[in-house]
Amino acid sequence: MFAASCLASCCAACxxxxxxxxxxxxxxxxxxxxxxxxxxxxLILAWILREVAAPLMEKIPWINHFHQTPDREWFETDxxxxxxxxxxxxxxxxxxxxxxxxxxxxxxxxxxxxxWMMKVICWCLLVIFMFFLPNEIISFxxxxxxxxSGLFLLVQVVLLLDFVHGWNDKWVRYDEQFWYFALFxxxxxxxxxxxxLSGLLFHWFTSSEHDCGLNTFFIVMTLIFIVxxxxxxxxxxxxxSILPASVISLYCMYLCYSGLASEPRDYECNGxxxxxxxxxxxxxxxxxxxxxxxxxxxAVRAGSSTTLLSPPSSPRAGAGKxxxxxxxxxxxxxxxxxxxxxxxxxxxxIIFSLASMYSxxxxxxxxxxxxxxxxxxxxxxxxxxxxxxTGWATAALFIWSLVAPLLFPDREF
Numbered sequence: 001m002f003a004a005s006c007l008a009s010c011c012a013a014c015x016x017x018x019x020x021x022x023x024x025x026x027x028x029x030x031x032x033x034x035x036x037x038x039x040x041x042x043l044i045l046a047w048i049l050r051e052v053a054a055p056l057m058e059k060i061p062w063i064n065h066f067h068q069t070p071d072r073e074w075f076e077t078d079x080x081x082x083x084x085x086x087x088x089x090x091x092x093x094x095x096x097x098x099x100x101x102x103x104x105x106x107x108x109x110x111x112x113x114x115x116w117m118m119k120v121i122c123w124c125l126l127v128i129f130m131f132f133l134p135n136e137i138i139s140f141x142x143x144x145x146x147x148x149s150g151l152f153l154l155v156q157v158v159l160l161l162d163f164v165h166g167w168n169d170k171w172v173r174y175d176e177q178f179w180y181f182a183l184f185x186x187x188x189x190x191x192x193x194x195x196x197l198s199g200l201l202f203h204w205f206t207s208s209e210h211d212c213g214l215n216t217f218f219i220v221m222t223l224i225f226i227v228x229x230x231x232x233x234x235x236x237x238x239x240x241s242i243l244p245a246s247v248i249s250l251y252c253m254y255l256c257y258s259g260l261a262s263e264p265r266d267y268e269c270n271g272x273x274x275x276x277x278x279x280x281x282x283x284x285x286x287x288x289x290x291x292x293x294x295x296x297x298x299a300v301r302a303g304s305s306t307t308l309l310s311p312p313s314s315p316r317a318g319a320g321k322x323x324x325x326x327x328x329x330x331x332x333x334x335x336x337x338x339x340x341x342x343x344x345x346x347x348x349x350i351i352f353s354l355a356s357m358y359s360x361x362x363x364x365x366x367x368x369x370x371x372x373x374x375x376x377x378x379x380x381x382x383x384x385x386x387x388x389x390t391g392w393a394t395a396a397l398f399i400w401s402l403v404a405p406l407l408f409p410d411r412e413f
Contacts, residue, residue, distance in 0.1 A: 035348075035349075039087070039356075042084075043359055049083060050076045053076075062132070063078065080360055081141060085133075085356075086129070087356040091353040094112075095349035098345035098349060102341065109345075144357075146366065148354050148358070149354070149357050152355055152358040153386065153390045154390075157393060158397065161244075161248070167243070167247075168243045171183055183242070187242045191246050194250045201215075207269055212269035214269075226252065228399065230242070230245055233245040237406060238402050256388065259383070259384045259388040260384070262383040264381065361383075366386065
């Protein structure tokens with residue numbers, strides 16, 4: 001009996017060690033995916049509370065302390081903002097804690113990749129605590145969220161430009177006819193899609209029966225930017241590649257479409273206005289899923305971008321040799337611990353903080369609504385102007401990336 005008990009204890013200890021090793025390995029390899037999962041969970045929670053929490057929140061005295069009870073939509077927006085604030089504080093605290101992490105020897109590296117039970121509990125407590133805060137704090141967060149959302153969109157644009165230029169440089173470095181043909185083919189497809197989409201926009205969002213001058217202006221301005229992209233790219237002094245110009249052209253036209261599609265459903269020039277009364281749960285699910293994928297892609301891309309997020313320590317910088325020689329085993333262990341981190345943990349969490357603000361604005365229609373638009377994801381005039389302004393900012397940044405080396409030849413871009 002004693003031998004069997006000892007054997008069981010040994011097997012249990014070995015199993016625990018094996019599980020601990022496996023969990024440690026998985027947490028390090030999939031930390032970014034886990035953070036994305038936690039962020040997606042916050043969006044799902046915010047959406048659920050947006051739909052069902054209003055009756056309960058009406059009974060909470062420190063939330064509903066008004067002489068006249070606001071309408072249901074106010075409580076829906078408030079629920080989303082409170083969940084978003086909890087998520088924002090969680091990732092902001094992590095961003096502050098991770099400032100200055102340069103290598104895996106830092107104890108905070110283990111906190112970034114592990115301790116998931118503790119982090120999930122802290123996240124839950126933060127979100128719950130947000131529902132005990134006074135309305136004035138939530139109103140202040142709503143105001144700053146609009147600025148944080150704009151900053152997140154700007155980061156998205158910079159990441160896209162970095163990705164497109166990196167994609168082009170990688171294919172050009174192959175210096176083979178096949179890859180040059182691939183560049184031409186992808187560019188051609190992007191331009192065909194761009195002009196095809198522009199034709200659809202004229203069909204959907206400009207009507208001869210109504211004055212749709214604003215929509216026409218948005219589409220024409222986007223087309224002018226596309227022509228400017230091509231002219232500047234093909235200029236002999238720039239000698240750029242047509243691939244980045246075509247991809248950015250398609251993206252700008254997509255932003256134009258996204259902005260026009262976000263117009264209130266009762267606006268006559270919105271081609272989707274006939275469907276204002278028939279928005280299904282499936283449509284809302286697709287809209288939220290698109291939002292999640294966009295935010296998660298930006299965060300993951302930010303976490304792997306070598307241009308924006310390279311930490312102060314770099315593998316090429318090297319580390320100083322120790323004064324006393326080490327044994328081979330100790331030297332190998334020291335090398336593993338001193339291995340530099342591959343991306344900035346702090347900036348990675350900042351991306352999620354800004355994304356929390358951005359997603360709150362999408363789910364609340366930028367805290368503005370017109371008629372039935374308040375029930376849709378990312379619909380309203382504020383959303384329209386944010387998308388259009390993002391498209392113009394994308395155009396300006398892309399043109400700047402082409403002409404900056406000519407204006408400042410002594411600087412490295």
